[in-house]
Amino acid sequence: MTLTLRDILNKLLRRQQTSATTARERLQLVLAHDRSDLSPELLDQLRREILAVVAKYVDIDIEEGAVSLETEDRMTALVANLPIKRPLEKKTDEKAS
Amino acid sequence: MSTNTRIILICSGKGGVGKTTLTANLGIALARQGVQTAVLDADFGLRNLDLLLGLENRIIYTAQEVLEESCRLEQALVKHKQEPNLALLPAGNPRMLEWLKPDDMQRIVAMLTKEFEYVLIDCPAGVEDGFKNAVSAAKEAIVVTNPEVSAVRDADRVIGLLNTNQVKPIQLVLNRVRPKMMASQEMLSVEDVTDILALPLLGLVLEDEQVIVSTNRGEPLTLSGSDSPAARCYSNIAKRIQGEDIPLIDPSKEGTGITDKLRRLMQTKIF
Ligand SMILES: Nc1ncnc2c1ncn2[C@@H]1O[C@H](COP(=O)(O)OP(=O)(O)OP(=O)(O)O)[C@@H](O)[C@H]1O
Ligand SMILES: [Mg+2]
Numbered sequence: 390m391t392l393t394l395r396d397i398l399n400k401l402l403r404r405q406q407t408s409a410t411t412a413r414e415r416l417q418l419v420l421a422h423d424r425s426d427l428s429p430e431l432l433d434q435l436r437r438e439i440l441a442v443v444a445k446y447v448d449i450d451i452e453e454g455a456v457s458l459e460t461e462d463r464m465t466a467l468v469a470n471l472p473i474k475r476p477l478e479k480k481t482d483e484k485a486s
Numbered sequence: 487m488s489t490n491t492r493i494i495l496i497c498s499g500k501g502g503v504g505k506t507t508l509t510a511n512l513g514i515a516l517a518r519q520g521v522q523t524a525v526l527d528a529d530f531g532l533r534n535l536d537l538l539l540g541l542e543n544r545i546i547y548t549a550q551e552v553l554e555e556s557c558r559l560e561q562a563l564v565k566h567k568q569e570p571n572l573a574l575l576p577a578g579n580p581r582m583l584e585w586l587k588p589d590d591m592q593r594i595v596a597m598l599t600k601e602f603e604y605v606l607i608d609c610p611a612g613v614e615d616g617f618k619n620a621v622s623a624a625k626e627a628i629v630v631t632n633p634e635v636s637a638v639r640d641a642d643r644v645i646g647l648l649n650t651n652q653v654k655p656i657q658l659v660l661n662r663v664r665p666k667m668m669a670s671q672e673m674l675s676v677e678d679v680t681d682i683l684a685l686p687l688l689g690l691v692l693e694d695e696q697v698i699v700s701t702n703r704g705e706p707l708t709l710s711g712s713d714s715p716a717a718r719c720y721s722n723i724a725k726r727i728q729g730e731d732i733p734l735i736d737p738s739k740e741g742t743g744i745t746d747k748l749r750r751l752m753q754t755k756i757f
Contacts, residue, residue, distance in 0.1 A: 395671055395752040407671035412635050413678050419635075420642050420682065463645075463684040 421458035424465045432458070439469055448474040491599040494606050494727075495624035495653065499640030501611030503632050504661040507697060507706075508720070509608040510538040515708040515724030516604055517572035524563070524602040526575045526594065528620040529610040530586065533577035539566065540704025541574050550578025552597070553590050559597045568709060573602075583615070588622035595623040613647060627653045628688060632662045633674040641683055657688035659723060664693045665737035669753065676737060689723035690735065691716050 399406055422428075427435070436456035443449055454471045496509045506529070513525040526549070527535040536542040547562035552575070563573040575598065598605045607624055610616035621627075627648050631641040641658075648656050660679055667673035680687050694716035700707045707717035708724070722732045 392756045393671065393752065394754045394756060397756060398752070409668075409671040409674050409678065412674050413682070416635055416638055416674075416682055419639060423639065423642060424646065 417460060421460040421465050424460060424463070425458050425467075427458065432456070435467075440471070443469075443471055450474055491602060492604050492727075493595055493599065493623065493625040494604070495609050495620055495627040495648075496606060496630060497609035497617065497620070497627060497644055497648075498611065498630045498637070499613060499644040500631075500637045503630050503637050504659075504691065505611075505630050506534050506538055506608050507701065508628070508630055508659060508661065508691070508723075509535060509606050510706045511708045511717075511720035512724050512727070513539070513572050513574075513606055514566070514569055514706045515721045516606075516727070517566065517569040518708065519724065519728060520571060521604055521728070522602045523572050523604040523606065524575060524598045525572065525606045525608065526598065527577035528591065528607050528616065530577045530582045531580050531610060531616060535608045536564075536574060536576050537704060538701055538706065539572075539574055541566065541576075542704070545576045548576040548578035549594055550582050552594060553578075559601075586615075586619055588619050591619045591623040613643060617644075617647075621648065621651050621653060624653050627656045628659055629656060629683075629685065630659045630661055631679065631683070633660060633664075633668070633676075633679055635674075638674065638679055638682060645683060645685065656685055658683060658685040659688050660690040662693045663690045663737050668737050669750065671753065676734075687734065688726055689719060690737065691719040691723075692735070692737070 396406060396410060398404075422432075436454075439456055440449065440451055440454050443454075444451070450472045454469070456467065456469045459466050459468050496505050496512075498505050509525055513523050516523040525535060525539070527533050529535070530549075536545060541564045544564050547557040549562065551557040552559050552562045559575075563575055566572040566574070575594070595605055595607070607620050609620045629641050629644055629648070631637045645656060648654075658680060660676060663676070664673055668675050676687065676690055692715040694714055696707060696712065696714040697716050700709075700712075706720075707714060708720050711717075719735065722735075725732050
């Protein structure tokens, strides 16, 4: 993501960001979805299922967990950001030893 | 000639972004450089290439009669009087769309390949049958887009389809660039668009009233050797297609006044 002098000045003056910046951000988001061919509903279901699977192994903050699509150079990545509170002691420890 | 012929699809997804204007101008510019060039109007539903080239009154046969074998290819081709290296193969009746198949496009293009070094295909808008037929005959593509969200989104869709059809290389032409709006960041910049679409930029074309004047006359800008902004852009693109190393116009460097300089300063990237 690029930020220009004008963007910073606009932020300082609490002015609206330039429309080209808005256009770029909106395009990046919409293209990530277009390219993956995932509808918002499917993505939400995917998010819930991923959270459920991960919650089996680690204690995650469900509220903070985010799964999103990001795109760069025609490559779309599924990005999961799941803050871990602490590992679930039993399950993982016993299996490891 | 046949295996070396460059078969270039000019497409965009979104309608009205400047495909036909680009096809006409490149056709003339390449012909002026001395290469045998054919332009094929694949927009059978809404043909216009004949009009932009000023050849609409000279059409006798079309691609349709060639496919039906009721005339020879040479009879259907309309040679440009001033630039005889250029020939147009006109689109037939819109009813052709009912039966036209990818095979038919491939047959037509194969015939053209025998006689021309360049075949430029003016693609219809959309991603439906008309597009699919045209893609099936192309080797490489030029995607035309405008610095606007809808045009860029549709271009992205088309690039995906070109990739699945193994069309390559795919290059980008950014049309209707307004340097002032770009400078004040009220228009997507050239870099924004090339970054988002991840395509090499073949060239940009400035917004230019002369484009309209030239279409009124049926004389593409590259025909008269005009030095209007868009004319320069089109002939630069033609030279780059031919492999010449012509530097890109930097729209942010157009203008030398104090306000232009200030605008440029404001565009300085911090991150
Ligand atoms: N660089 C430019 N400056 C000003 N006007 C332009 C420019 N390029 C194209 N135009 C205008 O935009 C309009 C659409 O152009 P054109 O017919 O070439 O688009 P197209 O992509 O072929 O459209 P369609 O999808 O309907 O086939 C025309 O009126 C043309 O004169
Ligand atoms: Mg057109």
